[in-house]
Amino acid sequence: MKPEIHPNYEAVAVTCSCGNVFQTRSTLCAPLATDVCNECHPFYTGKQKVLDTGGRVQKFADRFGMFGAKK
Template identity: 55%
Template sequence: MKRDIHPEYVETQVSCTCGASFTTRSTIESGTIRAEVCSECHPFYTGKQKILDTGGRVARFEARFGKAAGSKK
């Protein structure tokens, strides 16, 4: 491994738009990262996730072509 070619690995402050912040390590030079979402506000982690059926594509296909359309032999 070559010496002195790797970037410096420093402590970095990550701040989210929701106001949460935490410290991690990164090679970013400024020492700060601004994130739009984090584990404190992301719907998957907070349990407020909604599953949206956007148009029922399978139901539309079955209505258009029938259920047996995909089972040709």
């Protein structure tokens, strides 16, 4: 590899809007701010809700369920 053409890859602090702070490495070489992290994202915290608002799944099955049926 050629010397002096690659950016610095330094440890930076990442701060989430929930207050969680963790370390990672980046070529940005400046502190980062994020909106969500693994501590507050609904998928990782188990607080994610799956809603079938207005029966959308059943409506889809009624309209297109016959296409996959075998005769």
